[in-house]
Amino acid sequence: MSEAVSKSIMIFLEGYPTTFLATIAFFIMIKLLMKSASRRNGE
């Protein structure tokens, strides 16, 4: 297997899950923001 192919597979195996992990962080962040907003509205 050429170096480019092995590197590209490494980028896939590491990069795609990392993109998802980052997304989870964004998701939690928005959820917290919106929760605090609805709590403020409820007060």
Next chain:
Amino acid sequence: MNLLSNFLVPAGNLIMFAIGGVLIFLAIKKQYEPMLLLPIGFGAILTNIPGSSAIGEHGVLTILYEAGIANELFPALIFIGIGAMIDFGPLLQKPVMFFYGAAAQLGIFLTIIVAALLGFDIKEAISIGIIGTADGPTSIYVASRLAIHMLGPISVAAYSYMALVPVVQPPIIKLLTTKEERRIRMDNRTEKVPKYVRILFPILVTLLAGIIAPVSVALIGMLMFGNLIRESGVLNKLSNAAQNELSNIITLFLGIAIGSTMTASAFLNQSTLLILLMGLVAFILDTMGGILFAKTFNLFRKQKINPMIGAAGISAFPMSARVVHRMGLEEDPNNFLIMYATGANVAGQIGSVLAGSIVLALFL
């Protein structure tokens, strides 16, 4: 000097005139991304006139290229305009759409592998795969860093396929979803997004993305800066300037400067054909990734989400959301998918920049 000899234009240059003409035709007649394809097409013609004074040490196009593309300035500035144009409200109301925006980046990663298998070196393969961000400025940014000699075909592929989203996506969506799935109705209740949330969002996204992949700061930072200007409510003049004047001027310079890279020797080769083909592969794989994720996600959800929305996770904004919305209406005239599809689409905008930055971070 014998000016008559100027009539002897090499065949390669003549072919480039024709290619420039085709791009201008597509821009005017078919309205395929006219703001980019027309300047690129005309730039290609200017560049391929033998002895053209537009390129070279004191050539205006070369100066523009050095000033804005070689140093990655133009793509970053364009993001200020894009950020000022985007309303992240639908995503803030339906944050689950963030996952759809990430899933639809599959095409980037798989296309990098395919390009490497086809014999491109890793820098070239990454630049080709990044066409799958469905995001012109990110494609240009990465290509100008890693494979500047491929900038012309990569830009043409990125913008052409974005314009062709209404043609490329529907058959794949139909292939991967059942009629029943396409008719899944979505709950369109909305919740008000407070102003402070809209203001905090771009700041926090920049911080988070910057911590995860510092290389993303140039692009995400500019995107979110534009959005902060928009949402602040106190910079309406700047927001309008970013959305209109800044965006238009940079797009104009960007397009014609990209055209200046399309010399016959750089463009007329087998790689260009492969790049154009790989760009299509990337868009198809992105769409498949988004839909298959949506279908898998539904296995774990009580309230199912229409899997067509997964296809809107690519960053081609707002074409992809419109395609999904239209297809939903075709299946059921009372099924309005636009809010979810827009949420996924703007999530794809962030996801694509993030994925592009993560790829760069892994390579650099």
